[in-house]
């Protein structure tokens with residue numbers, strides 16, 4: 001199969017959906033001639049013009065409010081917030097307007113809005129350009145939260161998000177844009193709300209998502225050589241969360257490690273862990289352990305940044321701990 | 325405006341420090357000695373140097389994501405700034421902040437900011453604090469043209485005017501916010517007009533002319549110290565490098581870049597000093613050599629400095 005980058009996969013998804021549906025348009029900072037801070041929208045302005053690839057002023061609150069108004073009245077905007085670190089500037093629009101409007105209006109409207117953004121550490125950009133804020137978002141009923149880890153999933157999920165009649169926050173990872181993977185030439189979709197077993201195993205289940213999938217798979221490979229069989233589940237969508245796939249796996253392995261990049265306290269792993277306890281407590285032979293980001297703002301220093309997020313070595317160690 | 329030899333040397337030297345500092349960072353980024361991003365101030369030196377030269381050491385500034393110039397002009401220590409950008413323990417923020425978060429509260433620098441417009445609230449609050457404490461200080465609040473499109477700008481200018489806070493808002497209009505020109509993103513092209521809505525006096529200034537910047541900022545600093553409230557200055561300038569390292573600058577022409585490079589603030593000021601007989605060629609070259617040495621020492625210091633210890637990850641979060 002054809003191998004392309006995560007960036008290219010996302011670009012193809014946008015291109016295909018714009019070609020398919022004239023109501024789809026892109027809306028955000030530096031997405032036109034610049035092609036987006038990480039190059040995801042490259043070439044689309046040249047192809048679709050000023051009215052379908054719109055460079056906005058630096059007005060995050062306005063971007064999301066305006067995108068919502070357009071979505072409510074028949075268009076299908078794909079808005080971009082350059083870094084998830086800037087989501088705070090539009091959190092009111094997202095939380096109070098975008099997420100709640102359909103419910104508050106008695107189900108009498110639809111909000112076909114995608115908010116693409118990007119997060120995570122790895123480039124030593126410091127505290128305002130490295131955060132993992134997905135747990136803020138999964139606390140908001142009314143939106144969906146998607147975090148793909150592979151080029152295949154990135155493309156298929158973005159296409160599904162654009163076709164979804166609900167608001168979807170689509171969170172990419174800055175360290176994944178250059179990663180490569182198989183992506184078929186022909187059209188396909190990946191459904192939102194379905195997790196994926198990226199590697200089968202029988203001794204312990206790792207539940208993870210986004211960049212931490214890559215770290216987890218690497219750890220699983222190392223552990224395999226030491227005779228430990230790890231099953232790795234990529235959640236892909238955090239809200240709604242497909243806990244059934246996880247529960248099925250737990251019933252087989254009886255042990256769970258959660259690997260997440262966001263801060264541990266009140267993080268996504270807490271929700272995953274609790275759902276496992278609610279649904280599969282009797283099957284657990286050991287406490288669930290989280291390998292998570294440190295509860296600190298992301299430090300600039302490259303040595304501290306590495307320590308602030310999980311690494312392969314720590315994942316291996318924790319997997320061995322739950323097997324003790 | 326009277327200009328002494330001492331002042332001329334100070335202004336020229338600071339502008340050269342900033343220029344060489346930024347050129348050096350570009351080199352360090354290319355060699356992967358500096359990691360991550362850095363937004364460079366080269367081309368805009370006269371704004372920070374001119375403006376900050378008219379305030380006192382205990383006055384405040386707030387800076388931006390393009391903050392190396394402000395930090396140097398506010399008496400920043402070149403070694404500690406360079407070390408910070410490399411994420412070293414000896415950095416001005418112990419390596420925790422980096423290029424986007426250079427700050428030195430002991431010198432009145434309330435910090436660079438990774439969030440566009442992020443300093444505007446801080447500056448306004450510092451102004452409120454000065455007023456409530458009945459001090460005679462002022463705040464210089466620096467931000468870009470792009471930042472004036474964000475909500476915080478409007479909210480804060482309204483409050484500053486309402487309460488007559490001693491804040492001088494200085495918009496560094498370098499024509500672009502990343503790739504998007506003022507033309508393409510501002511409903512009013514003359515940004516000074518935005519202050520009209522708040523009854524704040526405003527004016528444009530040539531941001532390549534350090535003496536012009538000084539004159540205008542000094543006027544509004546005096547106005548603020550006399551209790552008249554905020555003002556808004558738009559310094560028209562240009563950044564030489566791309567927005568960040570990876571920017572191929574497709575949104576602007578090489579001719580436009582050439583036009584601005586010919587209006588180089590350091591050359592303009594050097595020539596003027598020669599014309600006025602305040603500095604001669606030899607003296608100017610000598611300053612440049614001195615600065616070169618300082619920058620080399622700063623880089624050497626930064627590279628040789630250790631990284632923070634692992635325990636530092638959890639320190640400084642709470643008091």
Ligand SMILES: Cc1ncc(C[n+]2csc(CCOP(=O)(O)OP(=O)(O)O)c2C)c(N)n1
Nearest residue numbers: 086390438439440468469470471500501502
């Ligand atoms: C709230 C927010 N939105 C977007 C960005 C990304 N960004 C960083 S700098 C920049 C352009 C800023 O332009 P301007 O204010 O004119 O300052 P300049 O870079 O030209 O000095 C953008 C969009 C950010 N850091 N913060």
Ligand SMILES: [Mg+2]
Nearest residue numbers: 468469500501
């Ligand atoms: Mg600008």
